[in-house]
Amino acid sequence: MINEKSHRNMTIKKLTYIVFMLGFLFSTAIGFAQSNKQKELEAQRQQKLKEIKLINALLYSKKKEQKSAITLIEDINYKVSVRKNLIRITNEQANLLTREINSNQNEIASLKTQLKELKDDYAAMVVKSYKSKSEQSKVMFLLSSSNFQQAYKRLQYIKQYSNYQKEQGVAIKAKTKELEVLNVQLNKQKEDKQKLIEENRVAKRELEGELKQREELMTSIKSEMGKFTAQIKKKKQEAAQLDKEIDRLIKETIAAANKKTGKTSAKGKFVETPEAKKLSANFESNRGRLGWPVSRGVIKGKFGKRRSLTDNSITQNYKSIYIATDANSDVKAVFNGVVAQIHVMKRGNPAIFVRHGSYLTVYMNLSEVKVKKGDKIKTGQVIGKVFANKLSGESLLGFRIYKNDQVLNPEPWLAKY
Structure with missing residues (x-):
């Protein structure tokens, strides 16, 4: 027969379920944050890949003989910088995937435990319901009440117990589906991580080649370093003169614009x-x-x-x-x-x-x-x-x-x- 002790047990189970749901929502929020970070990193990675493609098209489409050693070193150095950033971003992605994989593996283990508990609990309820399924036992449960208020509460409890059984059945289906989704997600994450690791291996080999090429170029100009230093200093002087010329033009532009407004007192700022x-x-x-x-x-x-x-x-x-x-x-x-x-x-x-x-x-x-x-x-x-x-x-x-x-x-x- 259904009794009040069963009611207390059911209440405890419901509270446990609520606590679990709160934990699940918290872990879901963390999952969303990780997913957003992964999207952000992937966008950065795609940008660096596009940049390397553009570097190859724009800086390496001409024959090396057409460029000076200094220009070639600048080009390689720029490409090396972008390549290093690409490797760093890909490493971050792989590390984040590792954390997500570990989190999902823990979640799968937890879900399996919860699913087993739900099934065991549901089986126990089915047995208990079978033993007390006759209408007579329900009627006796109600008639044995000491007053009308207690009878009303027992009637409400019978309805709640029936609803709770249905909820347990739904929860088992939901948990099973959630487990299936997580397993698919986990396999995809493992594939993505392996792909990133392989791409990073290729990027590191290409970086090694670029660093070697830069070193060879640096070695080739050592004997003429004095000449290159003189060229660099000359370019620096020319750049300083250009800056001075542009600064003068900027000031002239501001002054001319302000003169048209009739307000010439402001200096260095547009009126x-x-x-x-x-x-x-x-x-x-x-x-x-x-x-x-x-x-x-x-x-x-x-x-x-x-x-x-x-x-x-x-x-x-x-x-x-x-x-x-x-x-x-x-x-x-x-x-x-x-x-x-x-x-x-x-x-x-x-x-x-x-x-x-x-x-x-x-x-x-x-x-x-x-x-x-x-x-x-x-x-x-x-x-x-x-x-x-x-x-x-x-x-x-x-x-x-x-x-x-x-x-x-x-x-x-x-x-x-």
């Missing part, structure tokens, strides 16, 4: 009209989403201070990024604006300055200019072509961003490729 303020805000809101100034390219030269690859005593502070692209590639405006300045650099090629409110973008090393000063331009509009250097076999676009007269690192402003 903004309401329209210019709106454009500045729109430009700022697109940080990290600006389109690239070329259809296809890789950032070969980074912004900021860098040491010379051949002479560690020489450092240079780069205010531009240099994007390697296809020969004669179209140059496109990264945002709506007005052409503020077109200037042919001393011992250099044309540059275009485009104003976006209080921001300026500068496009350097052009072979053609397709706009004129004062033109209003749209995002993605072709404004010129990149100069193709026949001696080095390179097409490098110099690109800068200024806020008023302060130069910024352009890379975080551009959308991820």
Whole structure:
């Protein structure tokens, strides 16, 4: 006969089930976090693979003989840097998969235990229900109540017990399905991990080859190090002169724009009209989403201070990024604006300055200019072509961003490729 002791046991089991469900939800939340991290790492890995593909296409499509040893070393060093990042990201993915596999294996073991307990409990309930299944025993259970309130509670309990039996049956099916899904997921994770390990083996072999090639090149120029150091110092002086020239042009651009507003007291900053303020805000809101100034390219030269690859005593502070692209590639405006300045650099090629409110973008090393000063331009509009250097076999676009007269690192402003 069904009794109140059974009711207490059932209540304890329900509480145990609730505690388990809370634990399950917590572990599910952790699983989602790991899954999101895995997606993020995979996106980074795909980006690095794409970058290596572009490096091979843009920097290694010409014969080595066309490039100087210094340029070749720069190219290899850049490729090595990207390759190392690819290996690091792939390692992180494999390690995260290892943790996920271990977690799933523990979860499967736990689910098997819970499934066994559910089945044992369900079997016991079936036996108990069979022994007390007659309507007479239920009626006697109700009639033996000391008062109406107790009888009502017992009636409610009979309904709850019946529902609980159904819930147990449903729970067994759910656990079985969950176990099947986890086993499939586990097998997929093991396959993914093995694939990543194999890809990393290939990447490490390629990295070893690139490091060896770089070492051979470094050895080949040691006898002429003095000559290369002199060339590097000369390039540094030319870059410093270019920076000085651009800074002067930026200040002239700001002064000329402010003169039109009738406010010339502000120095180094644009006096903004309401329209210019709106454009500045729109430009700022697109940080990290600006389109690239070329259809296809890789950032070969980074912004900021860098040491010379051949002479560690020489450092240079780069205010531009240099994007390697296809020969004669179209140059496109990264945002709506007005052409503020077109200037042919001393011992250099044309540059275009485009104003976006209080921001300026500068496009350097052009072979053609397709706009004129004062033109209003749209995002993605072709404004010129990149100069193709026949001696080095390179097409490098110099690109800068200024806020008023302060130069910024352009890379975080551009959308991820």
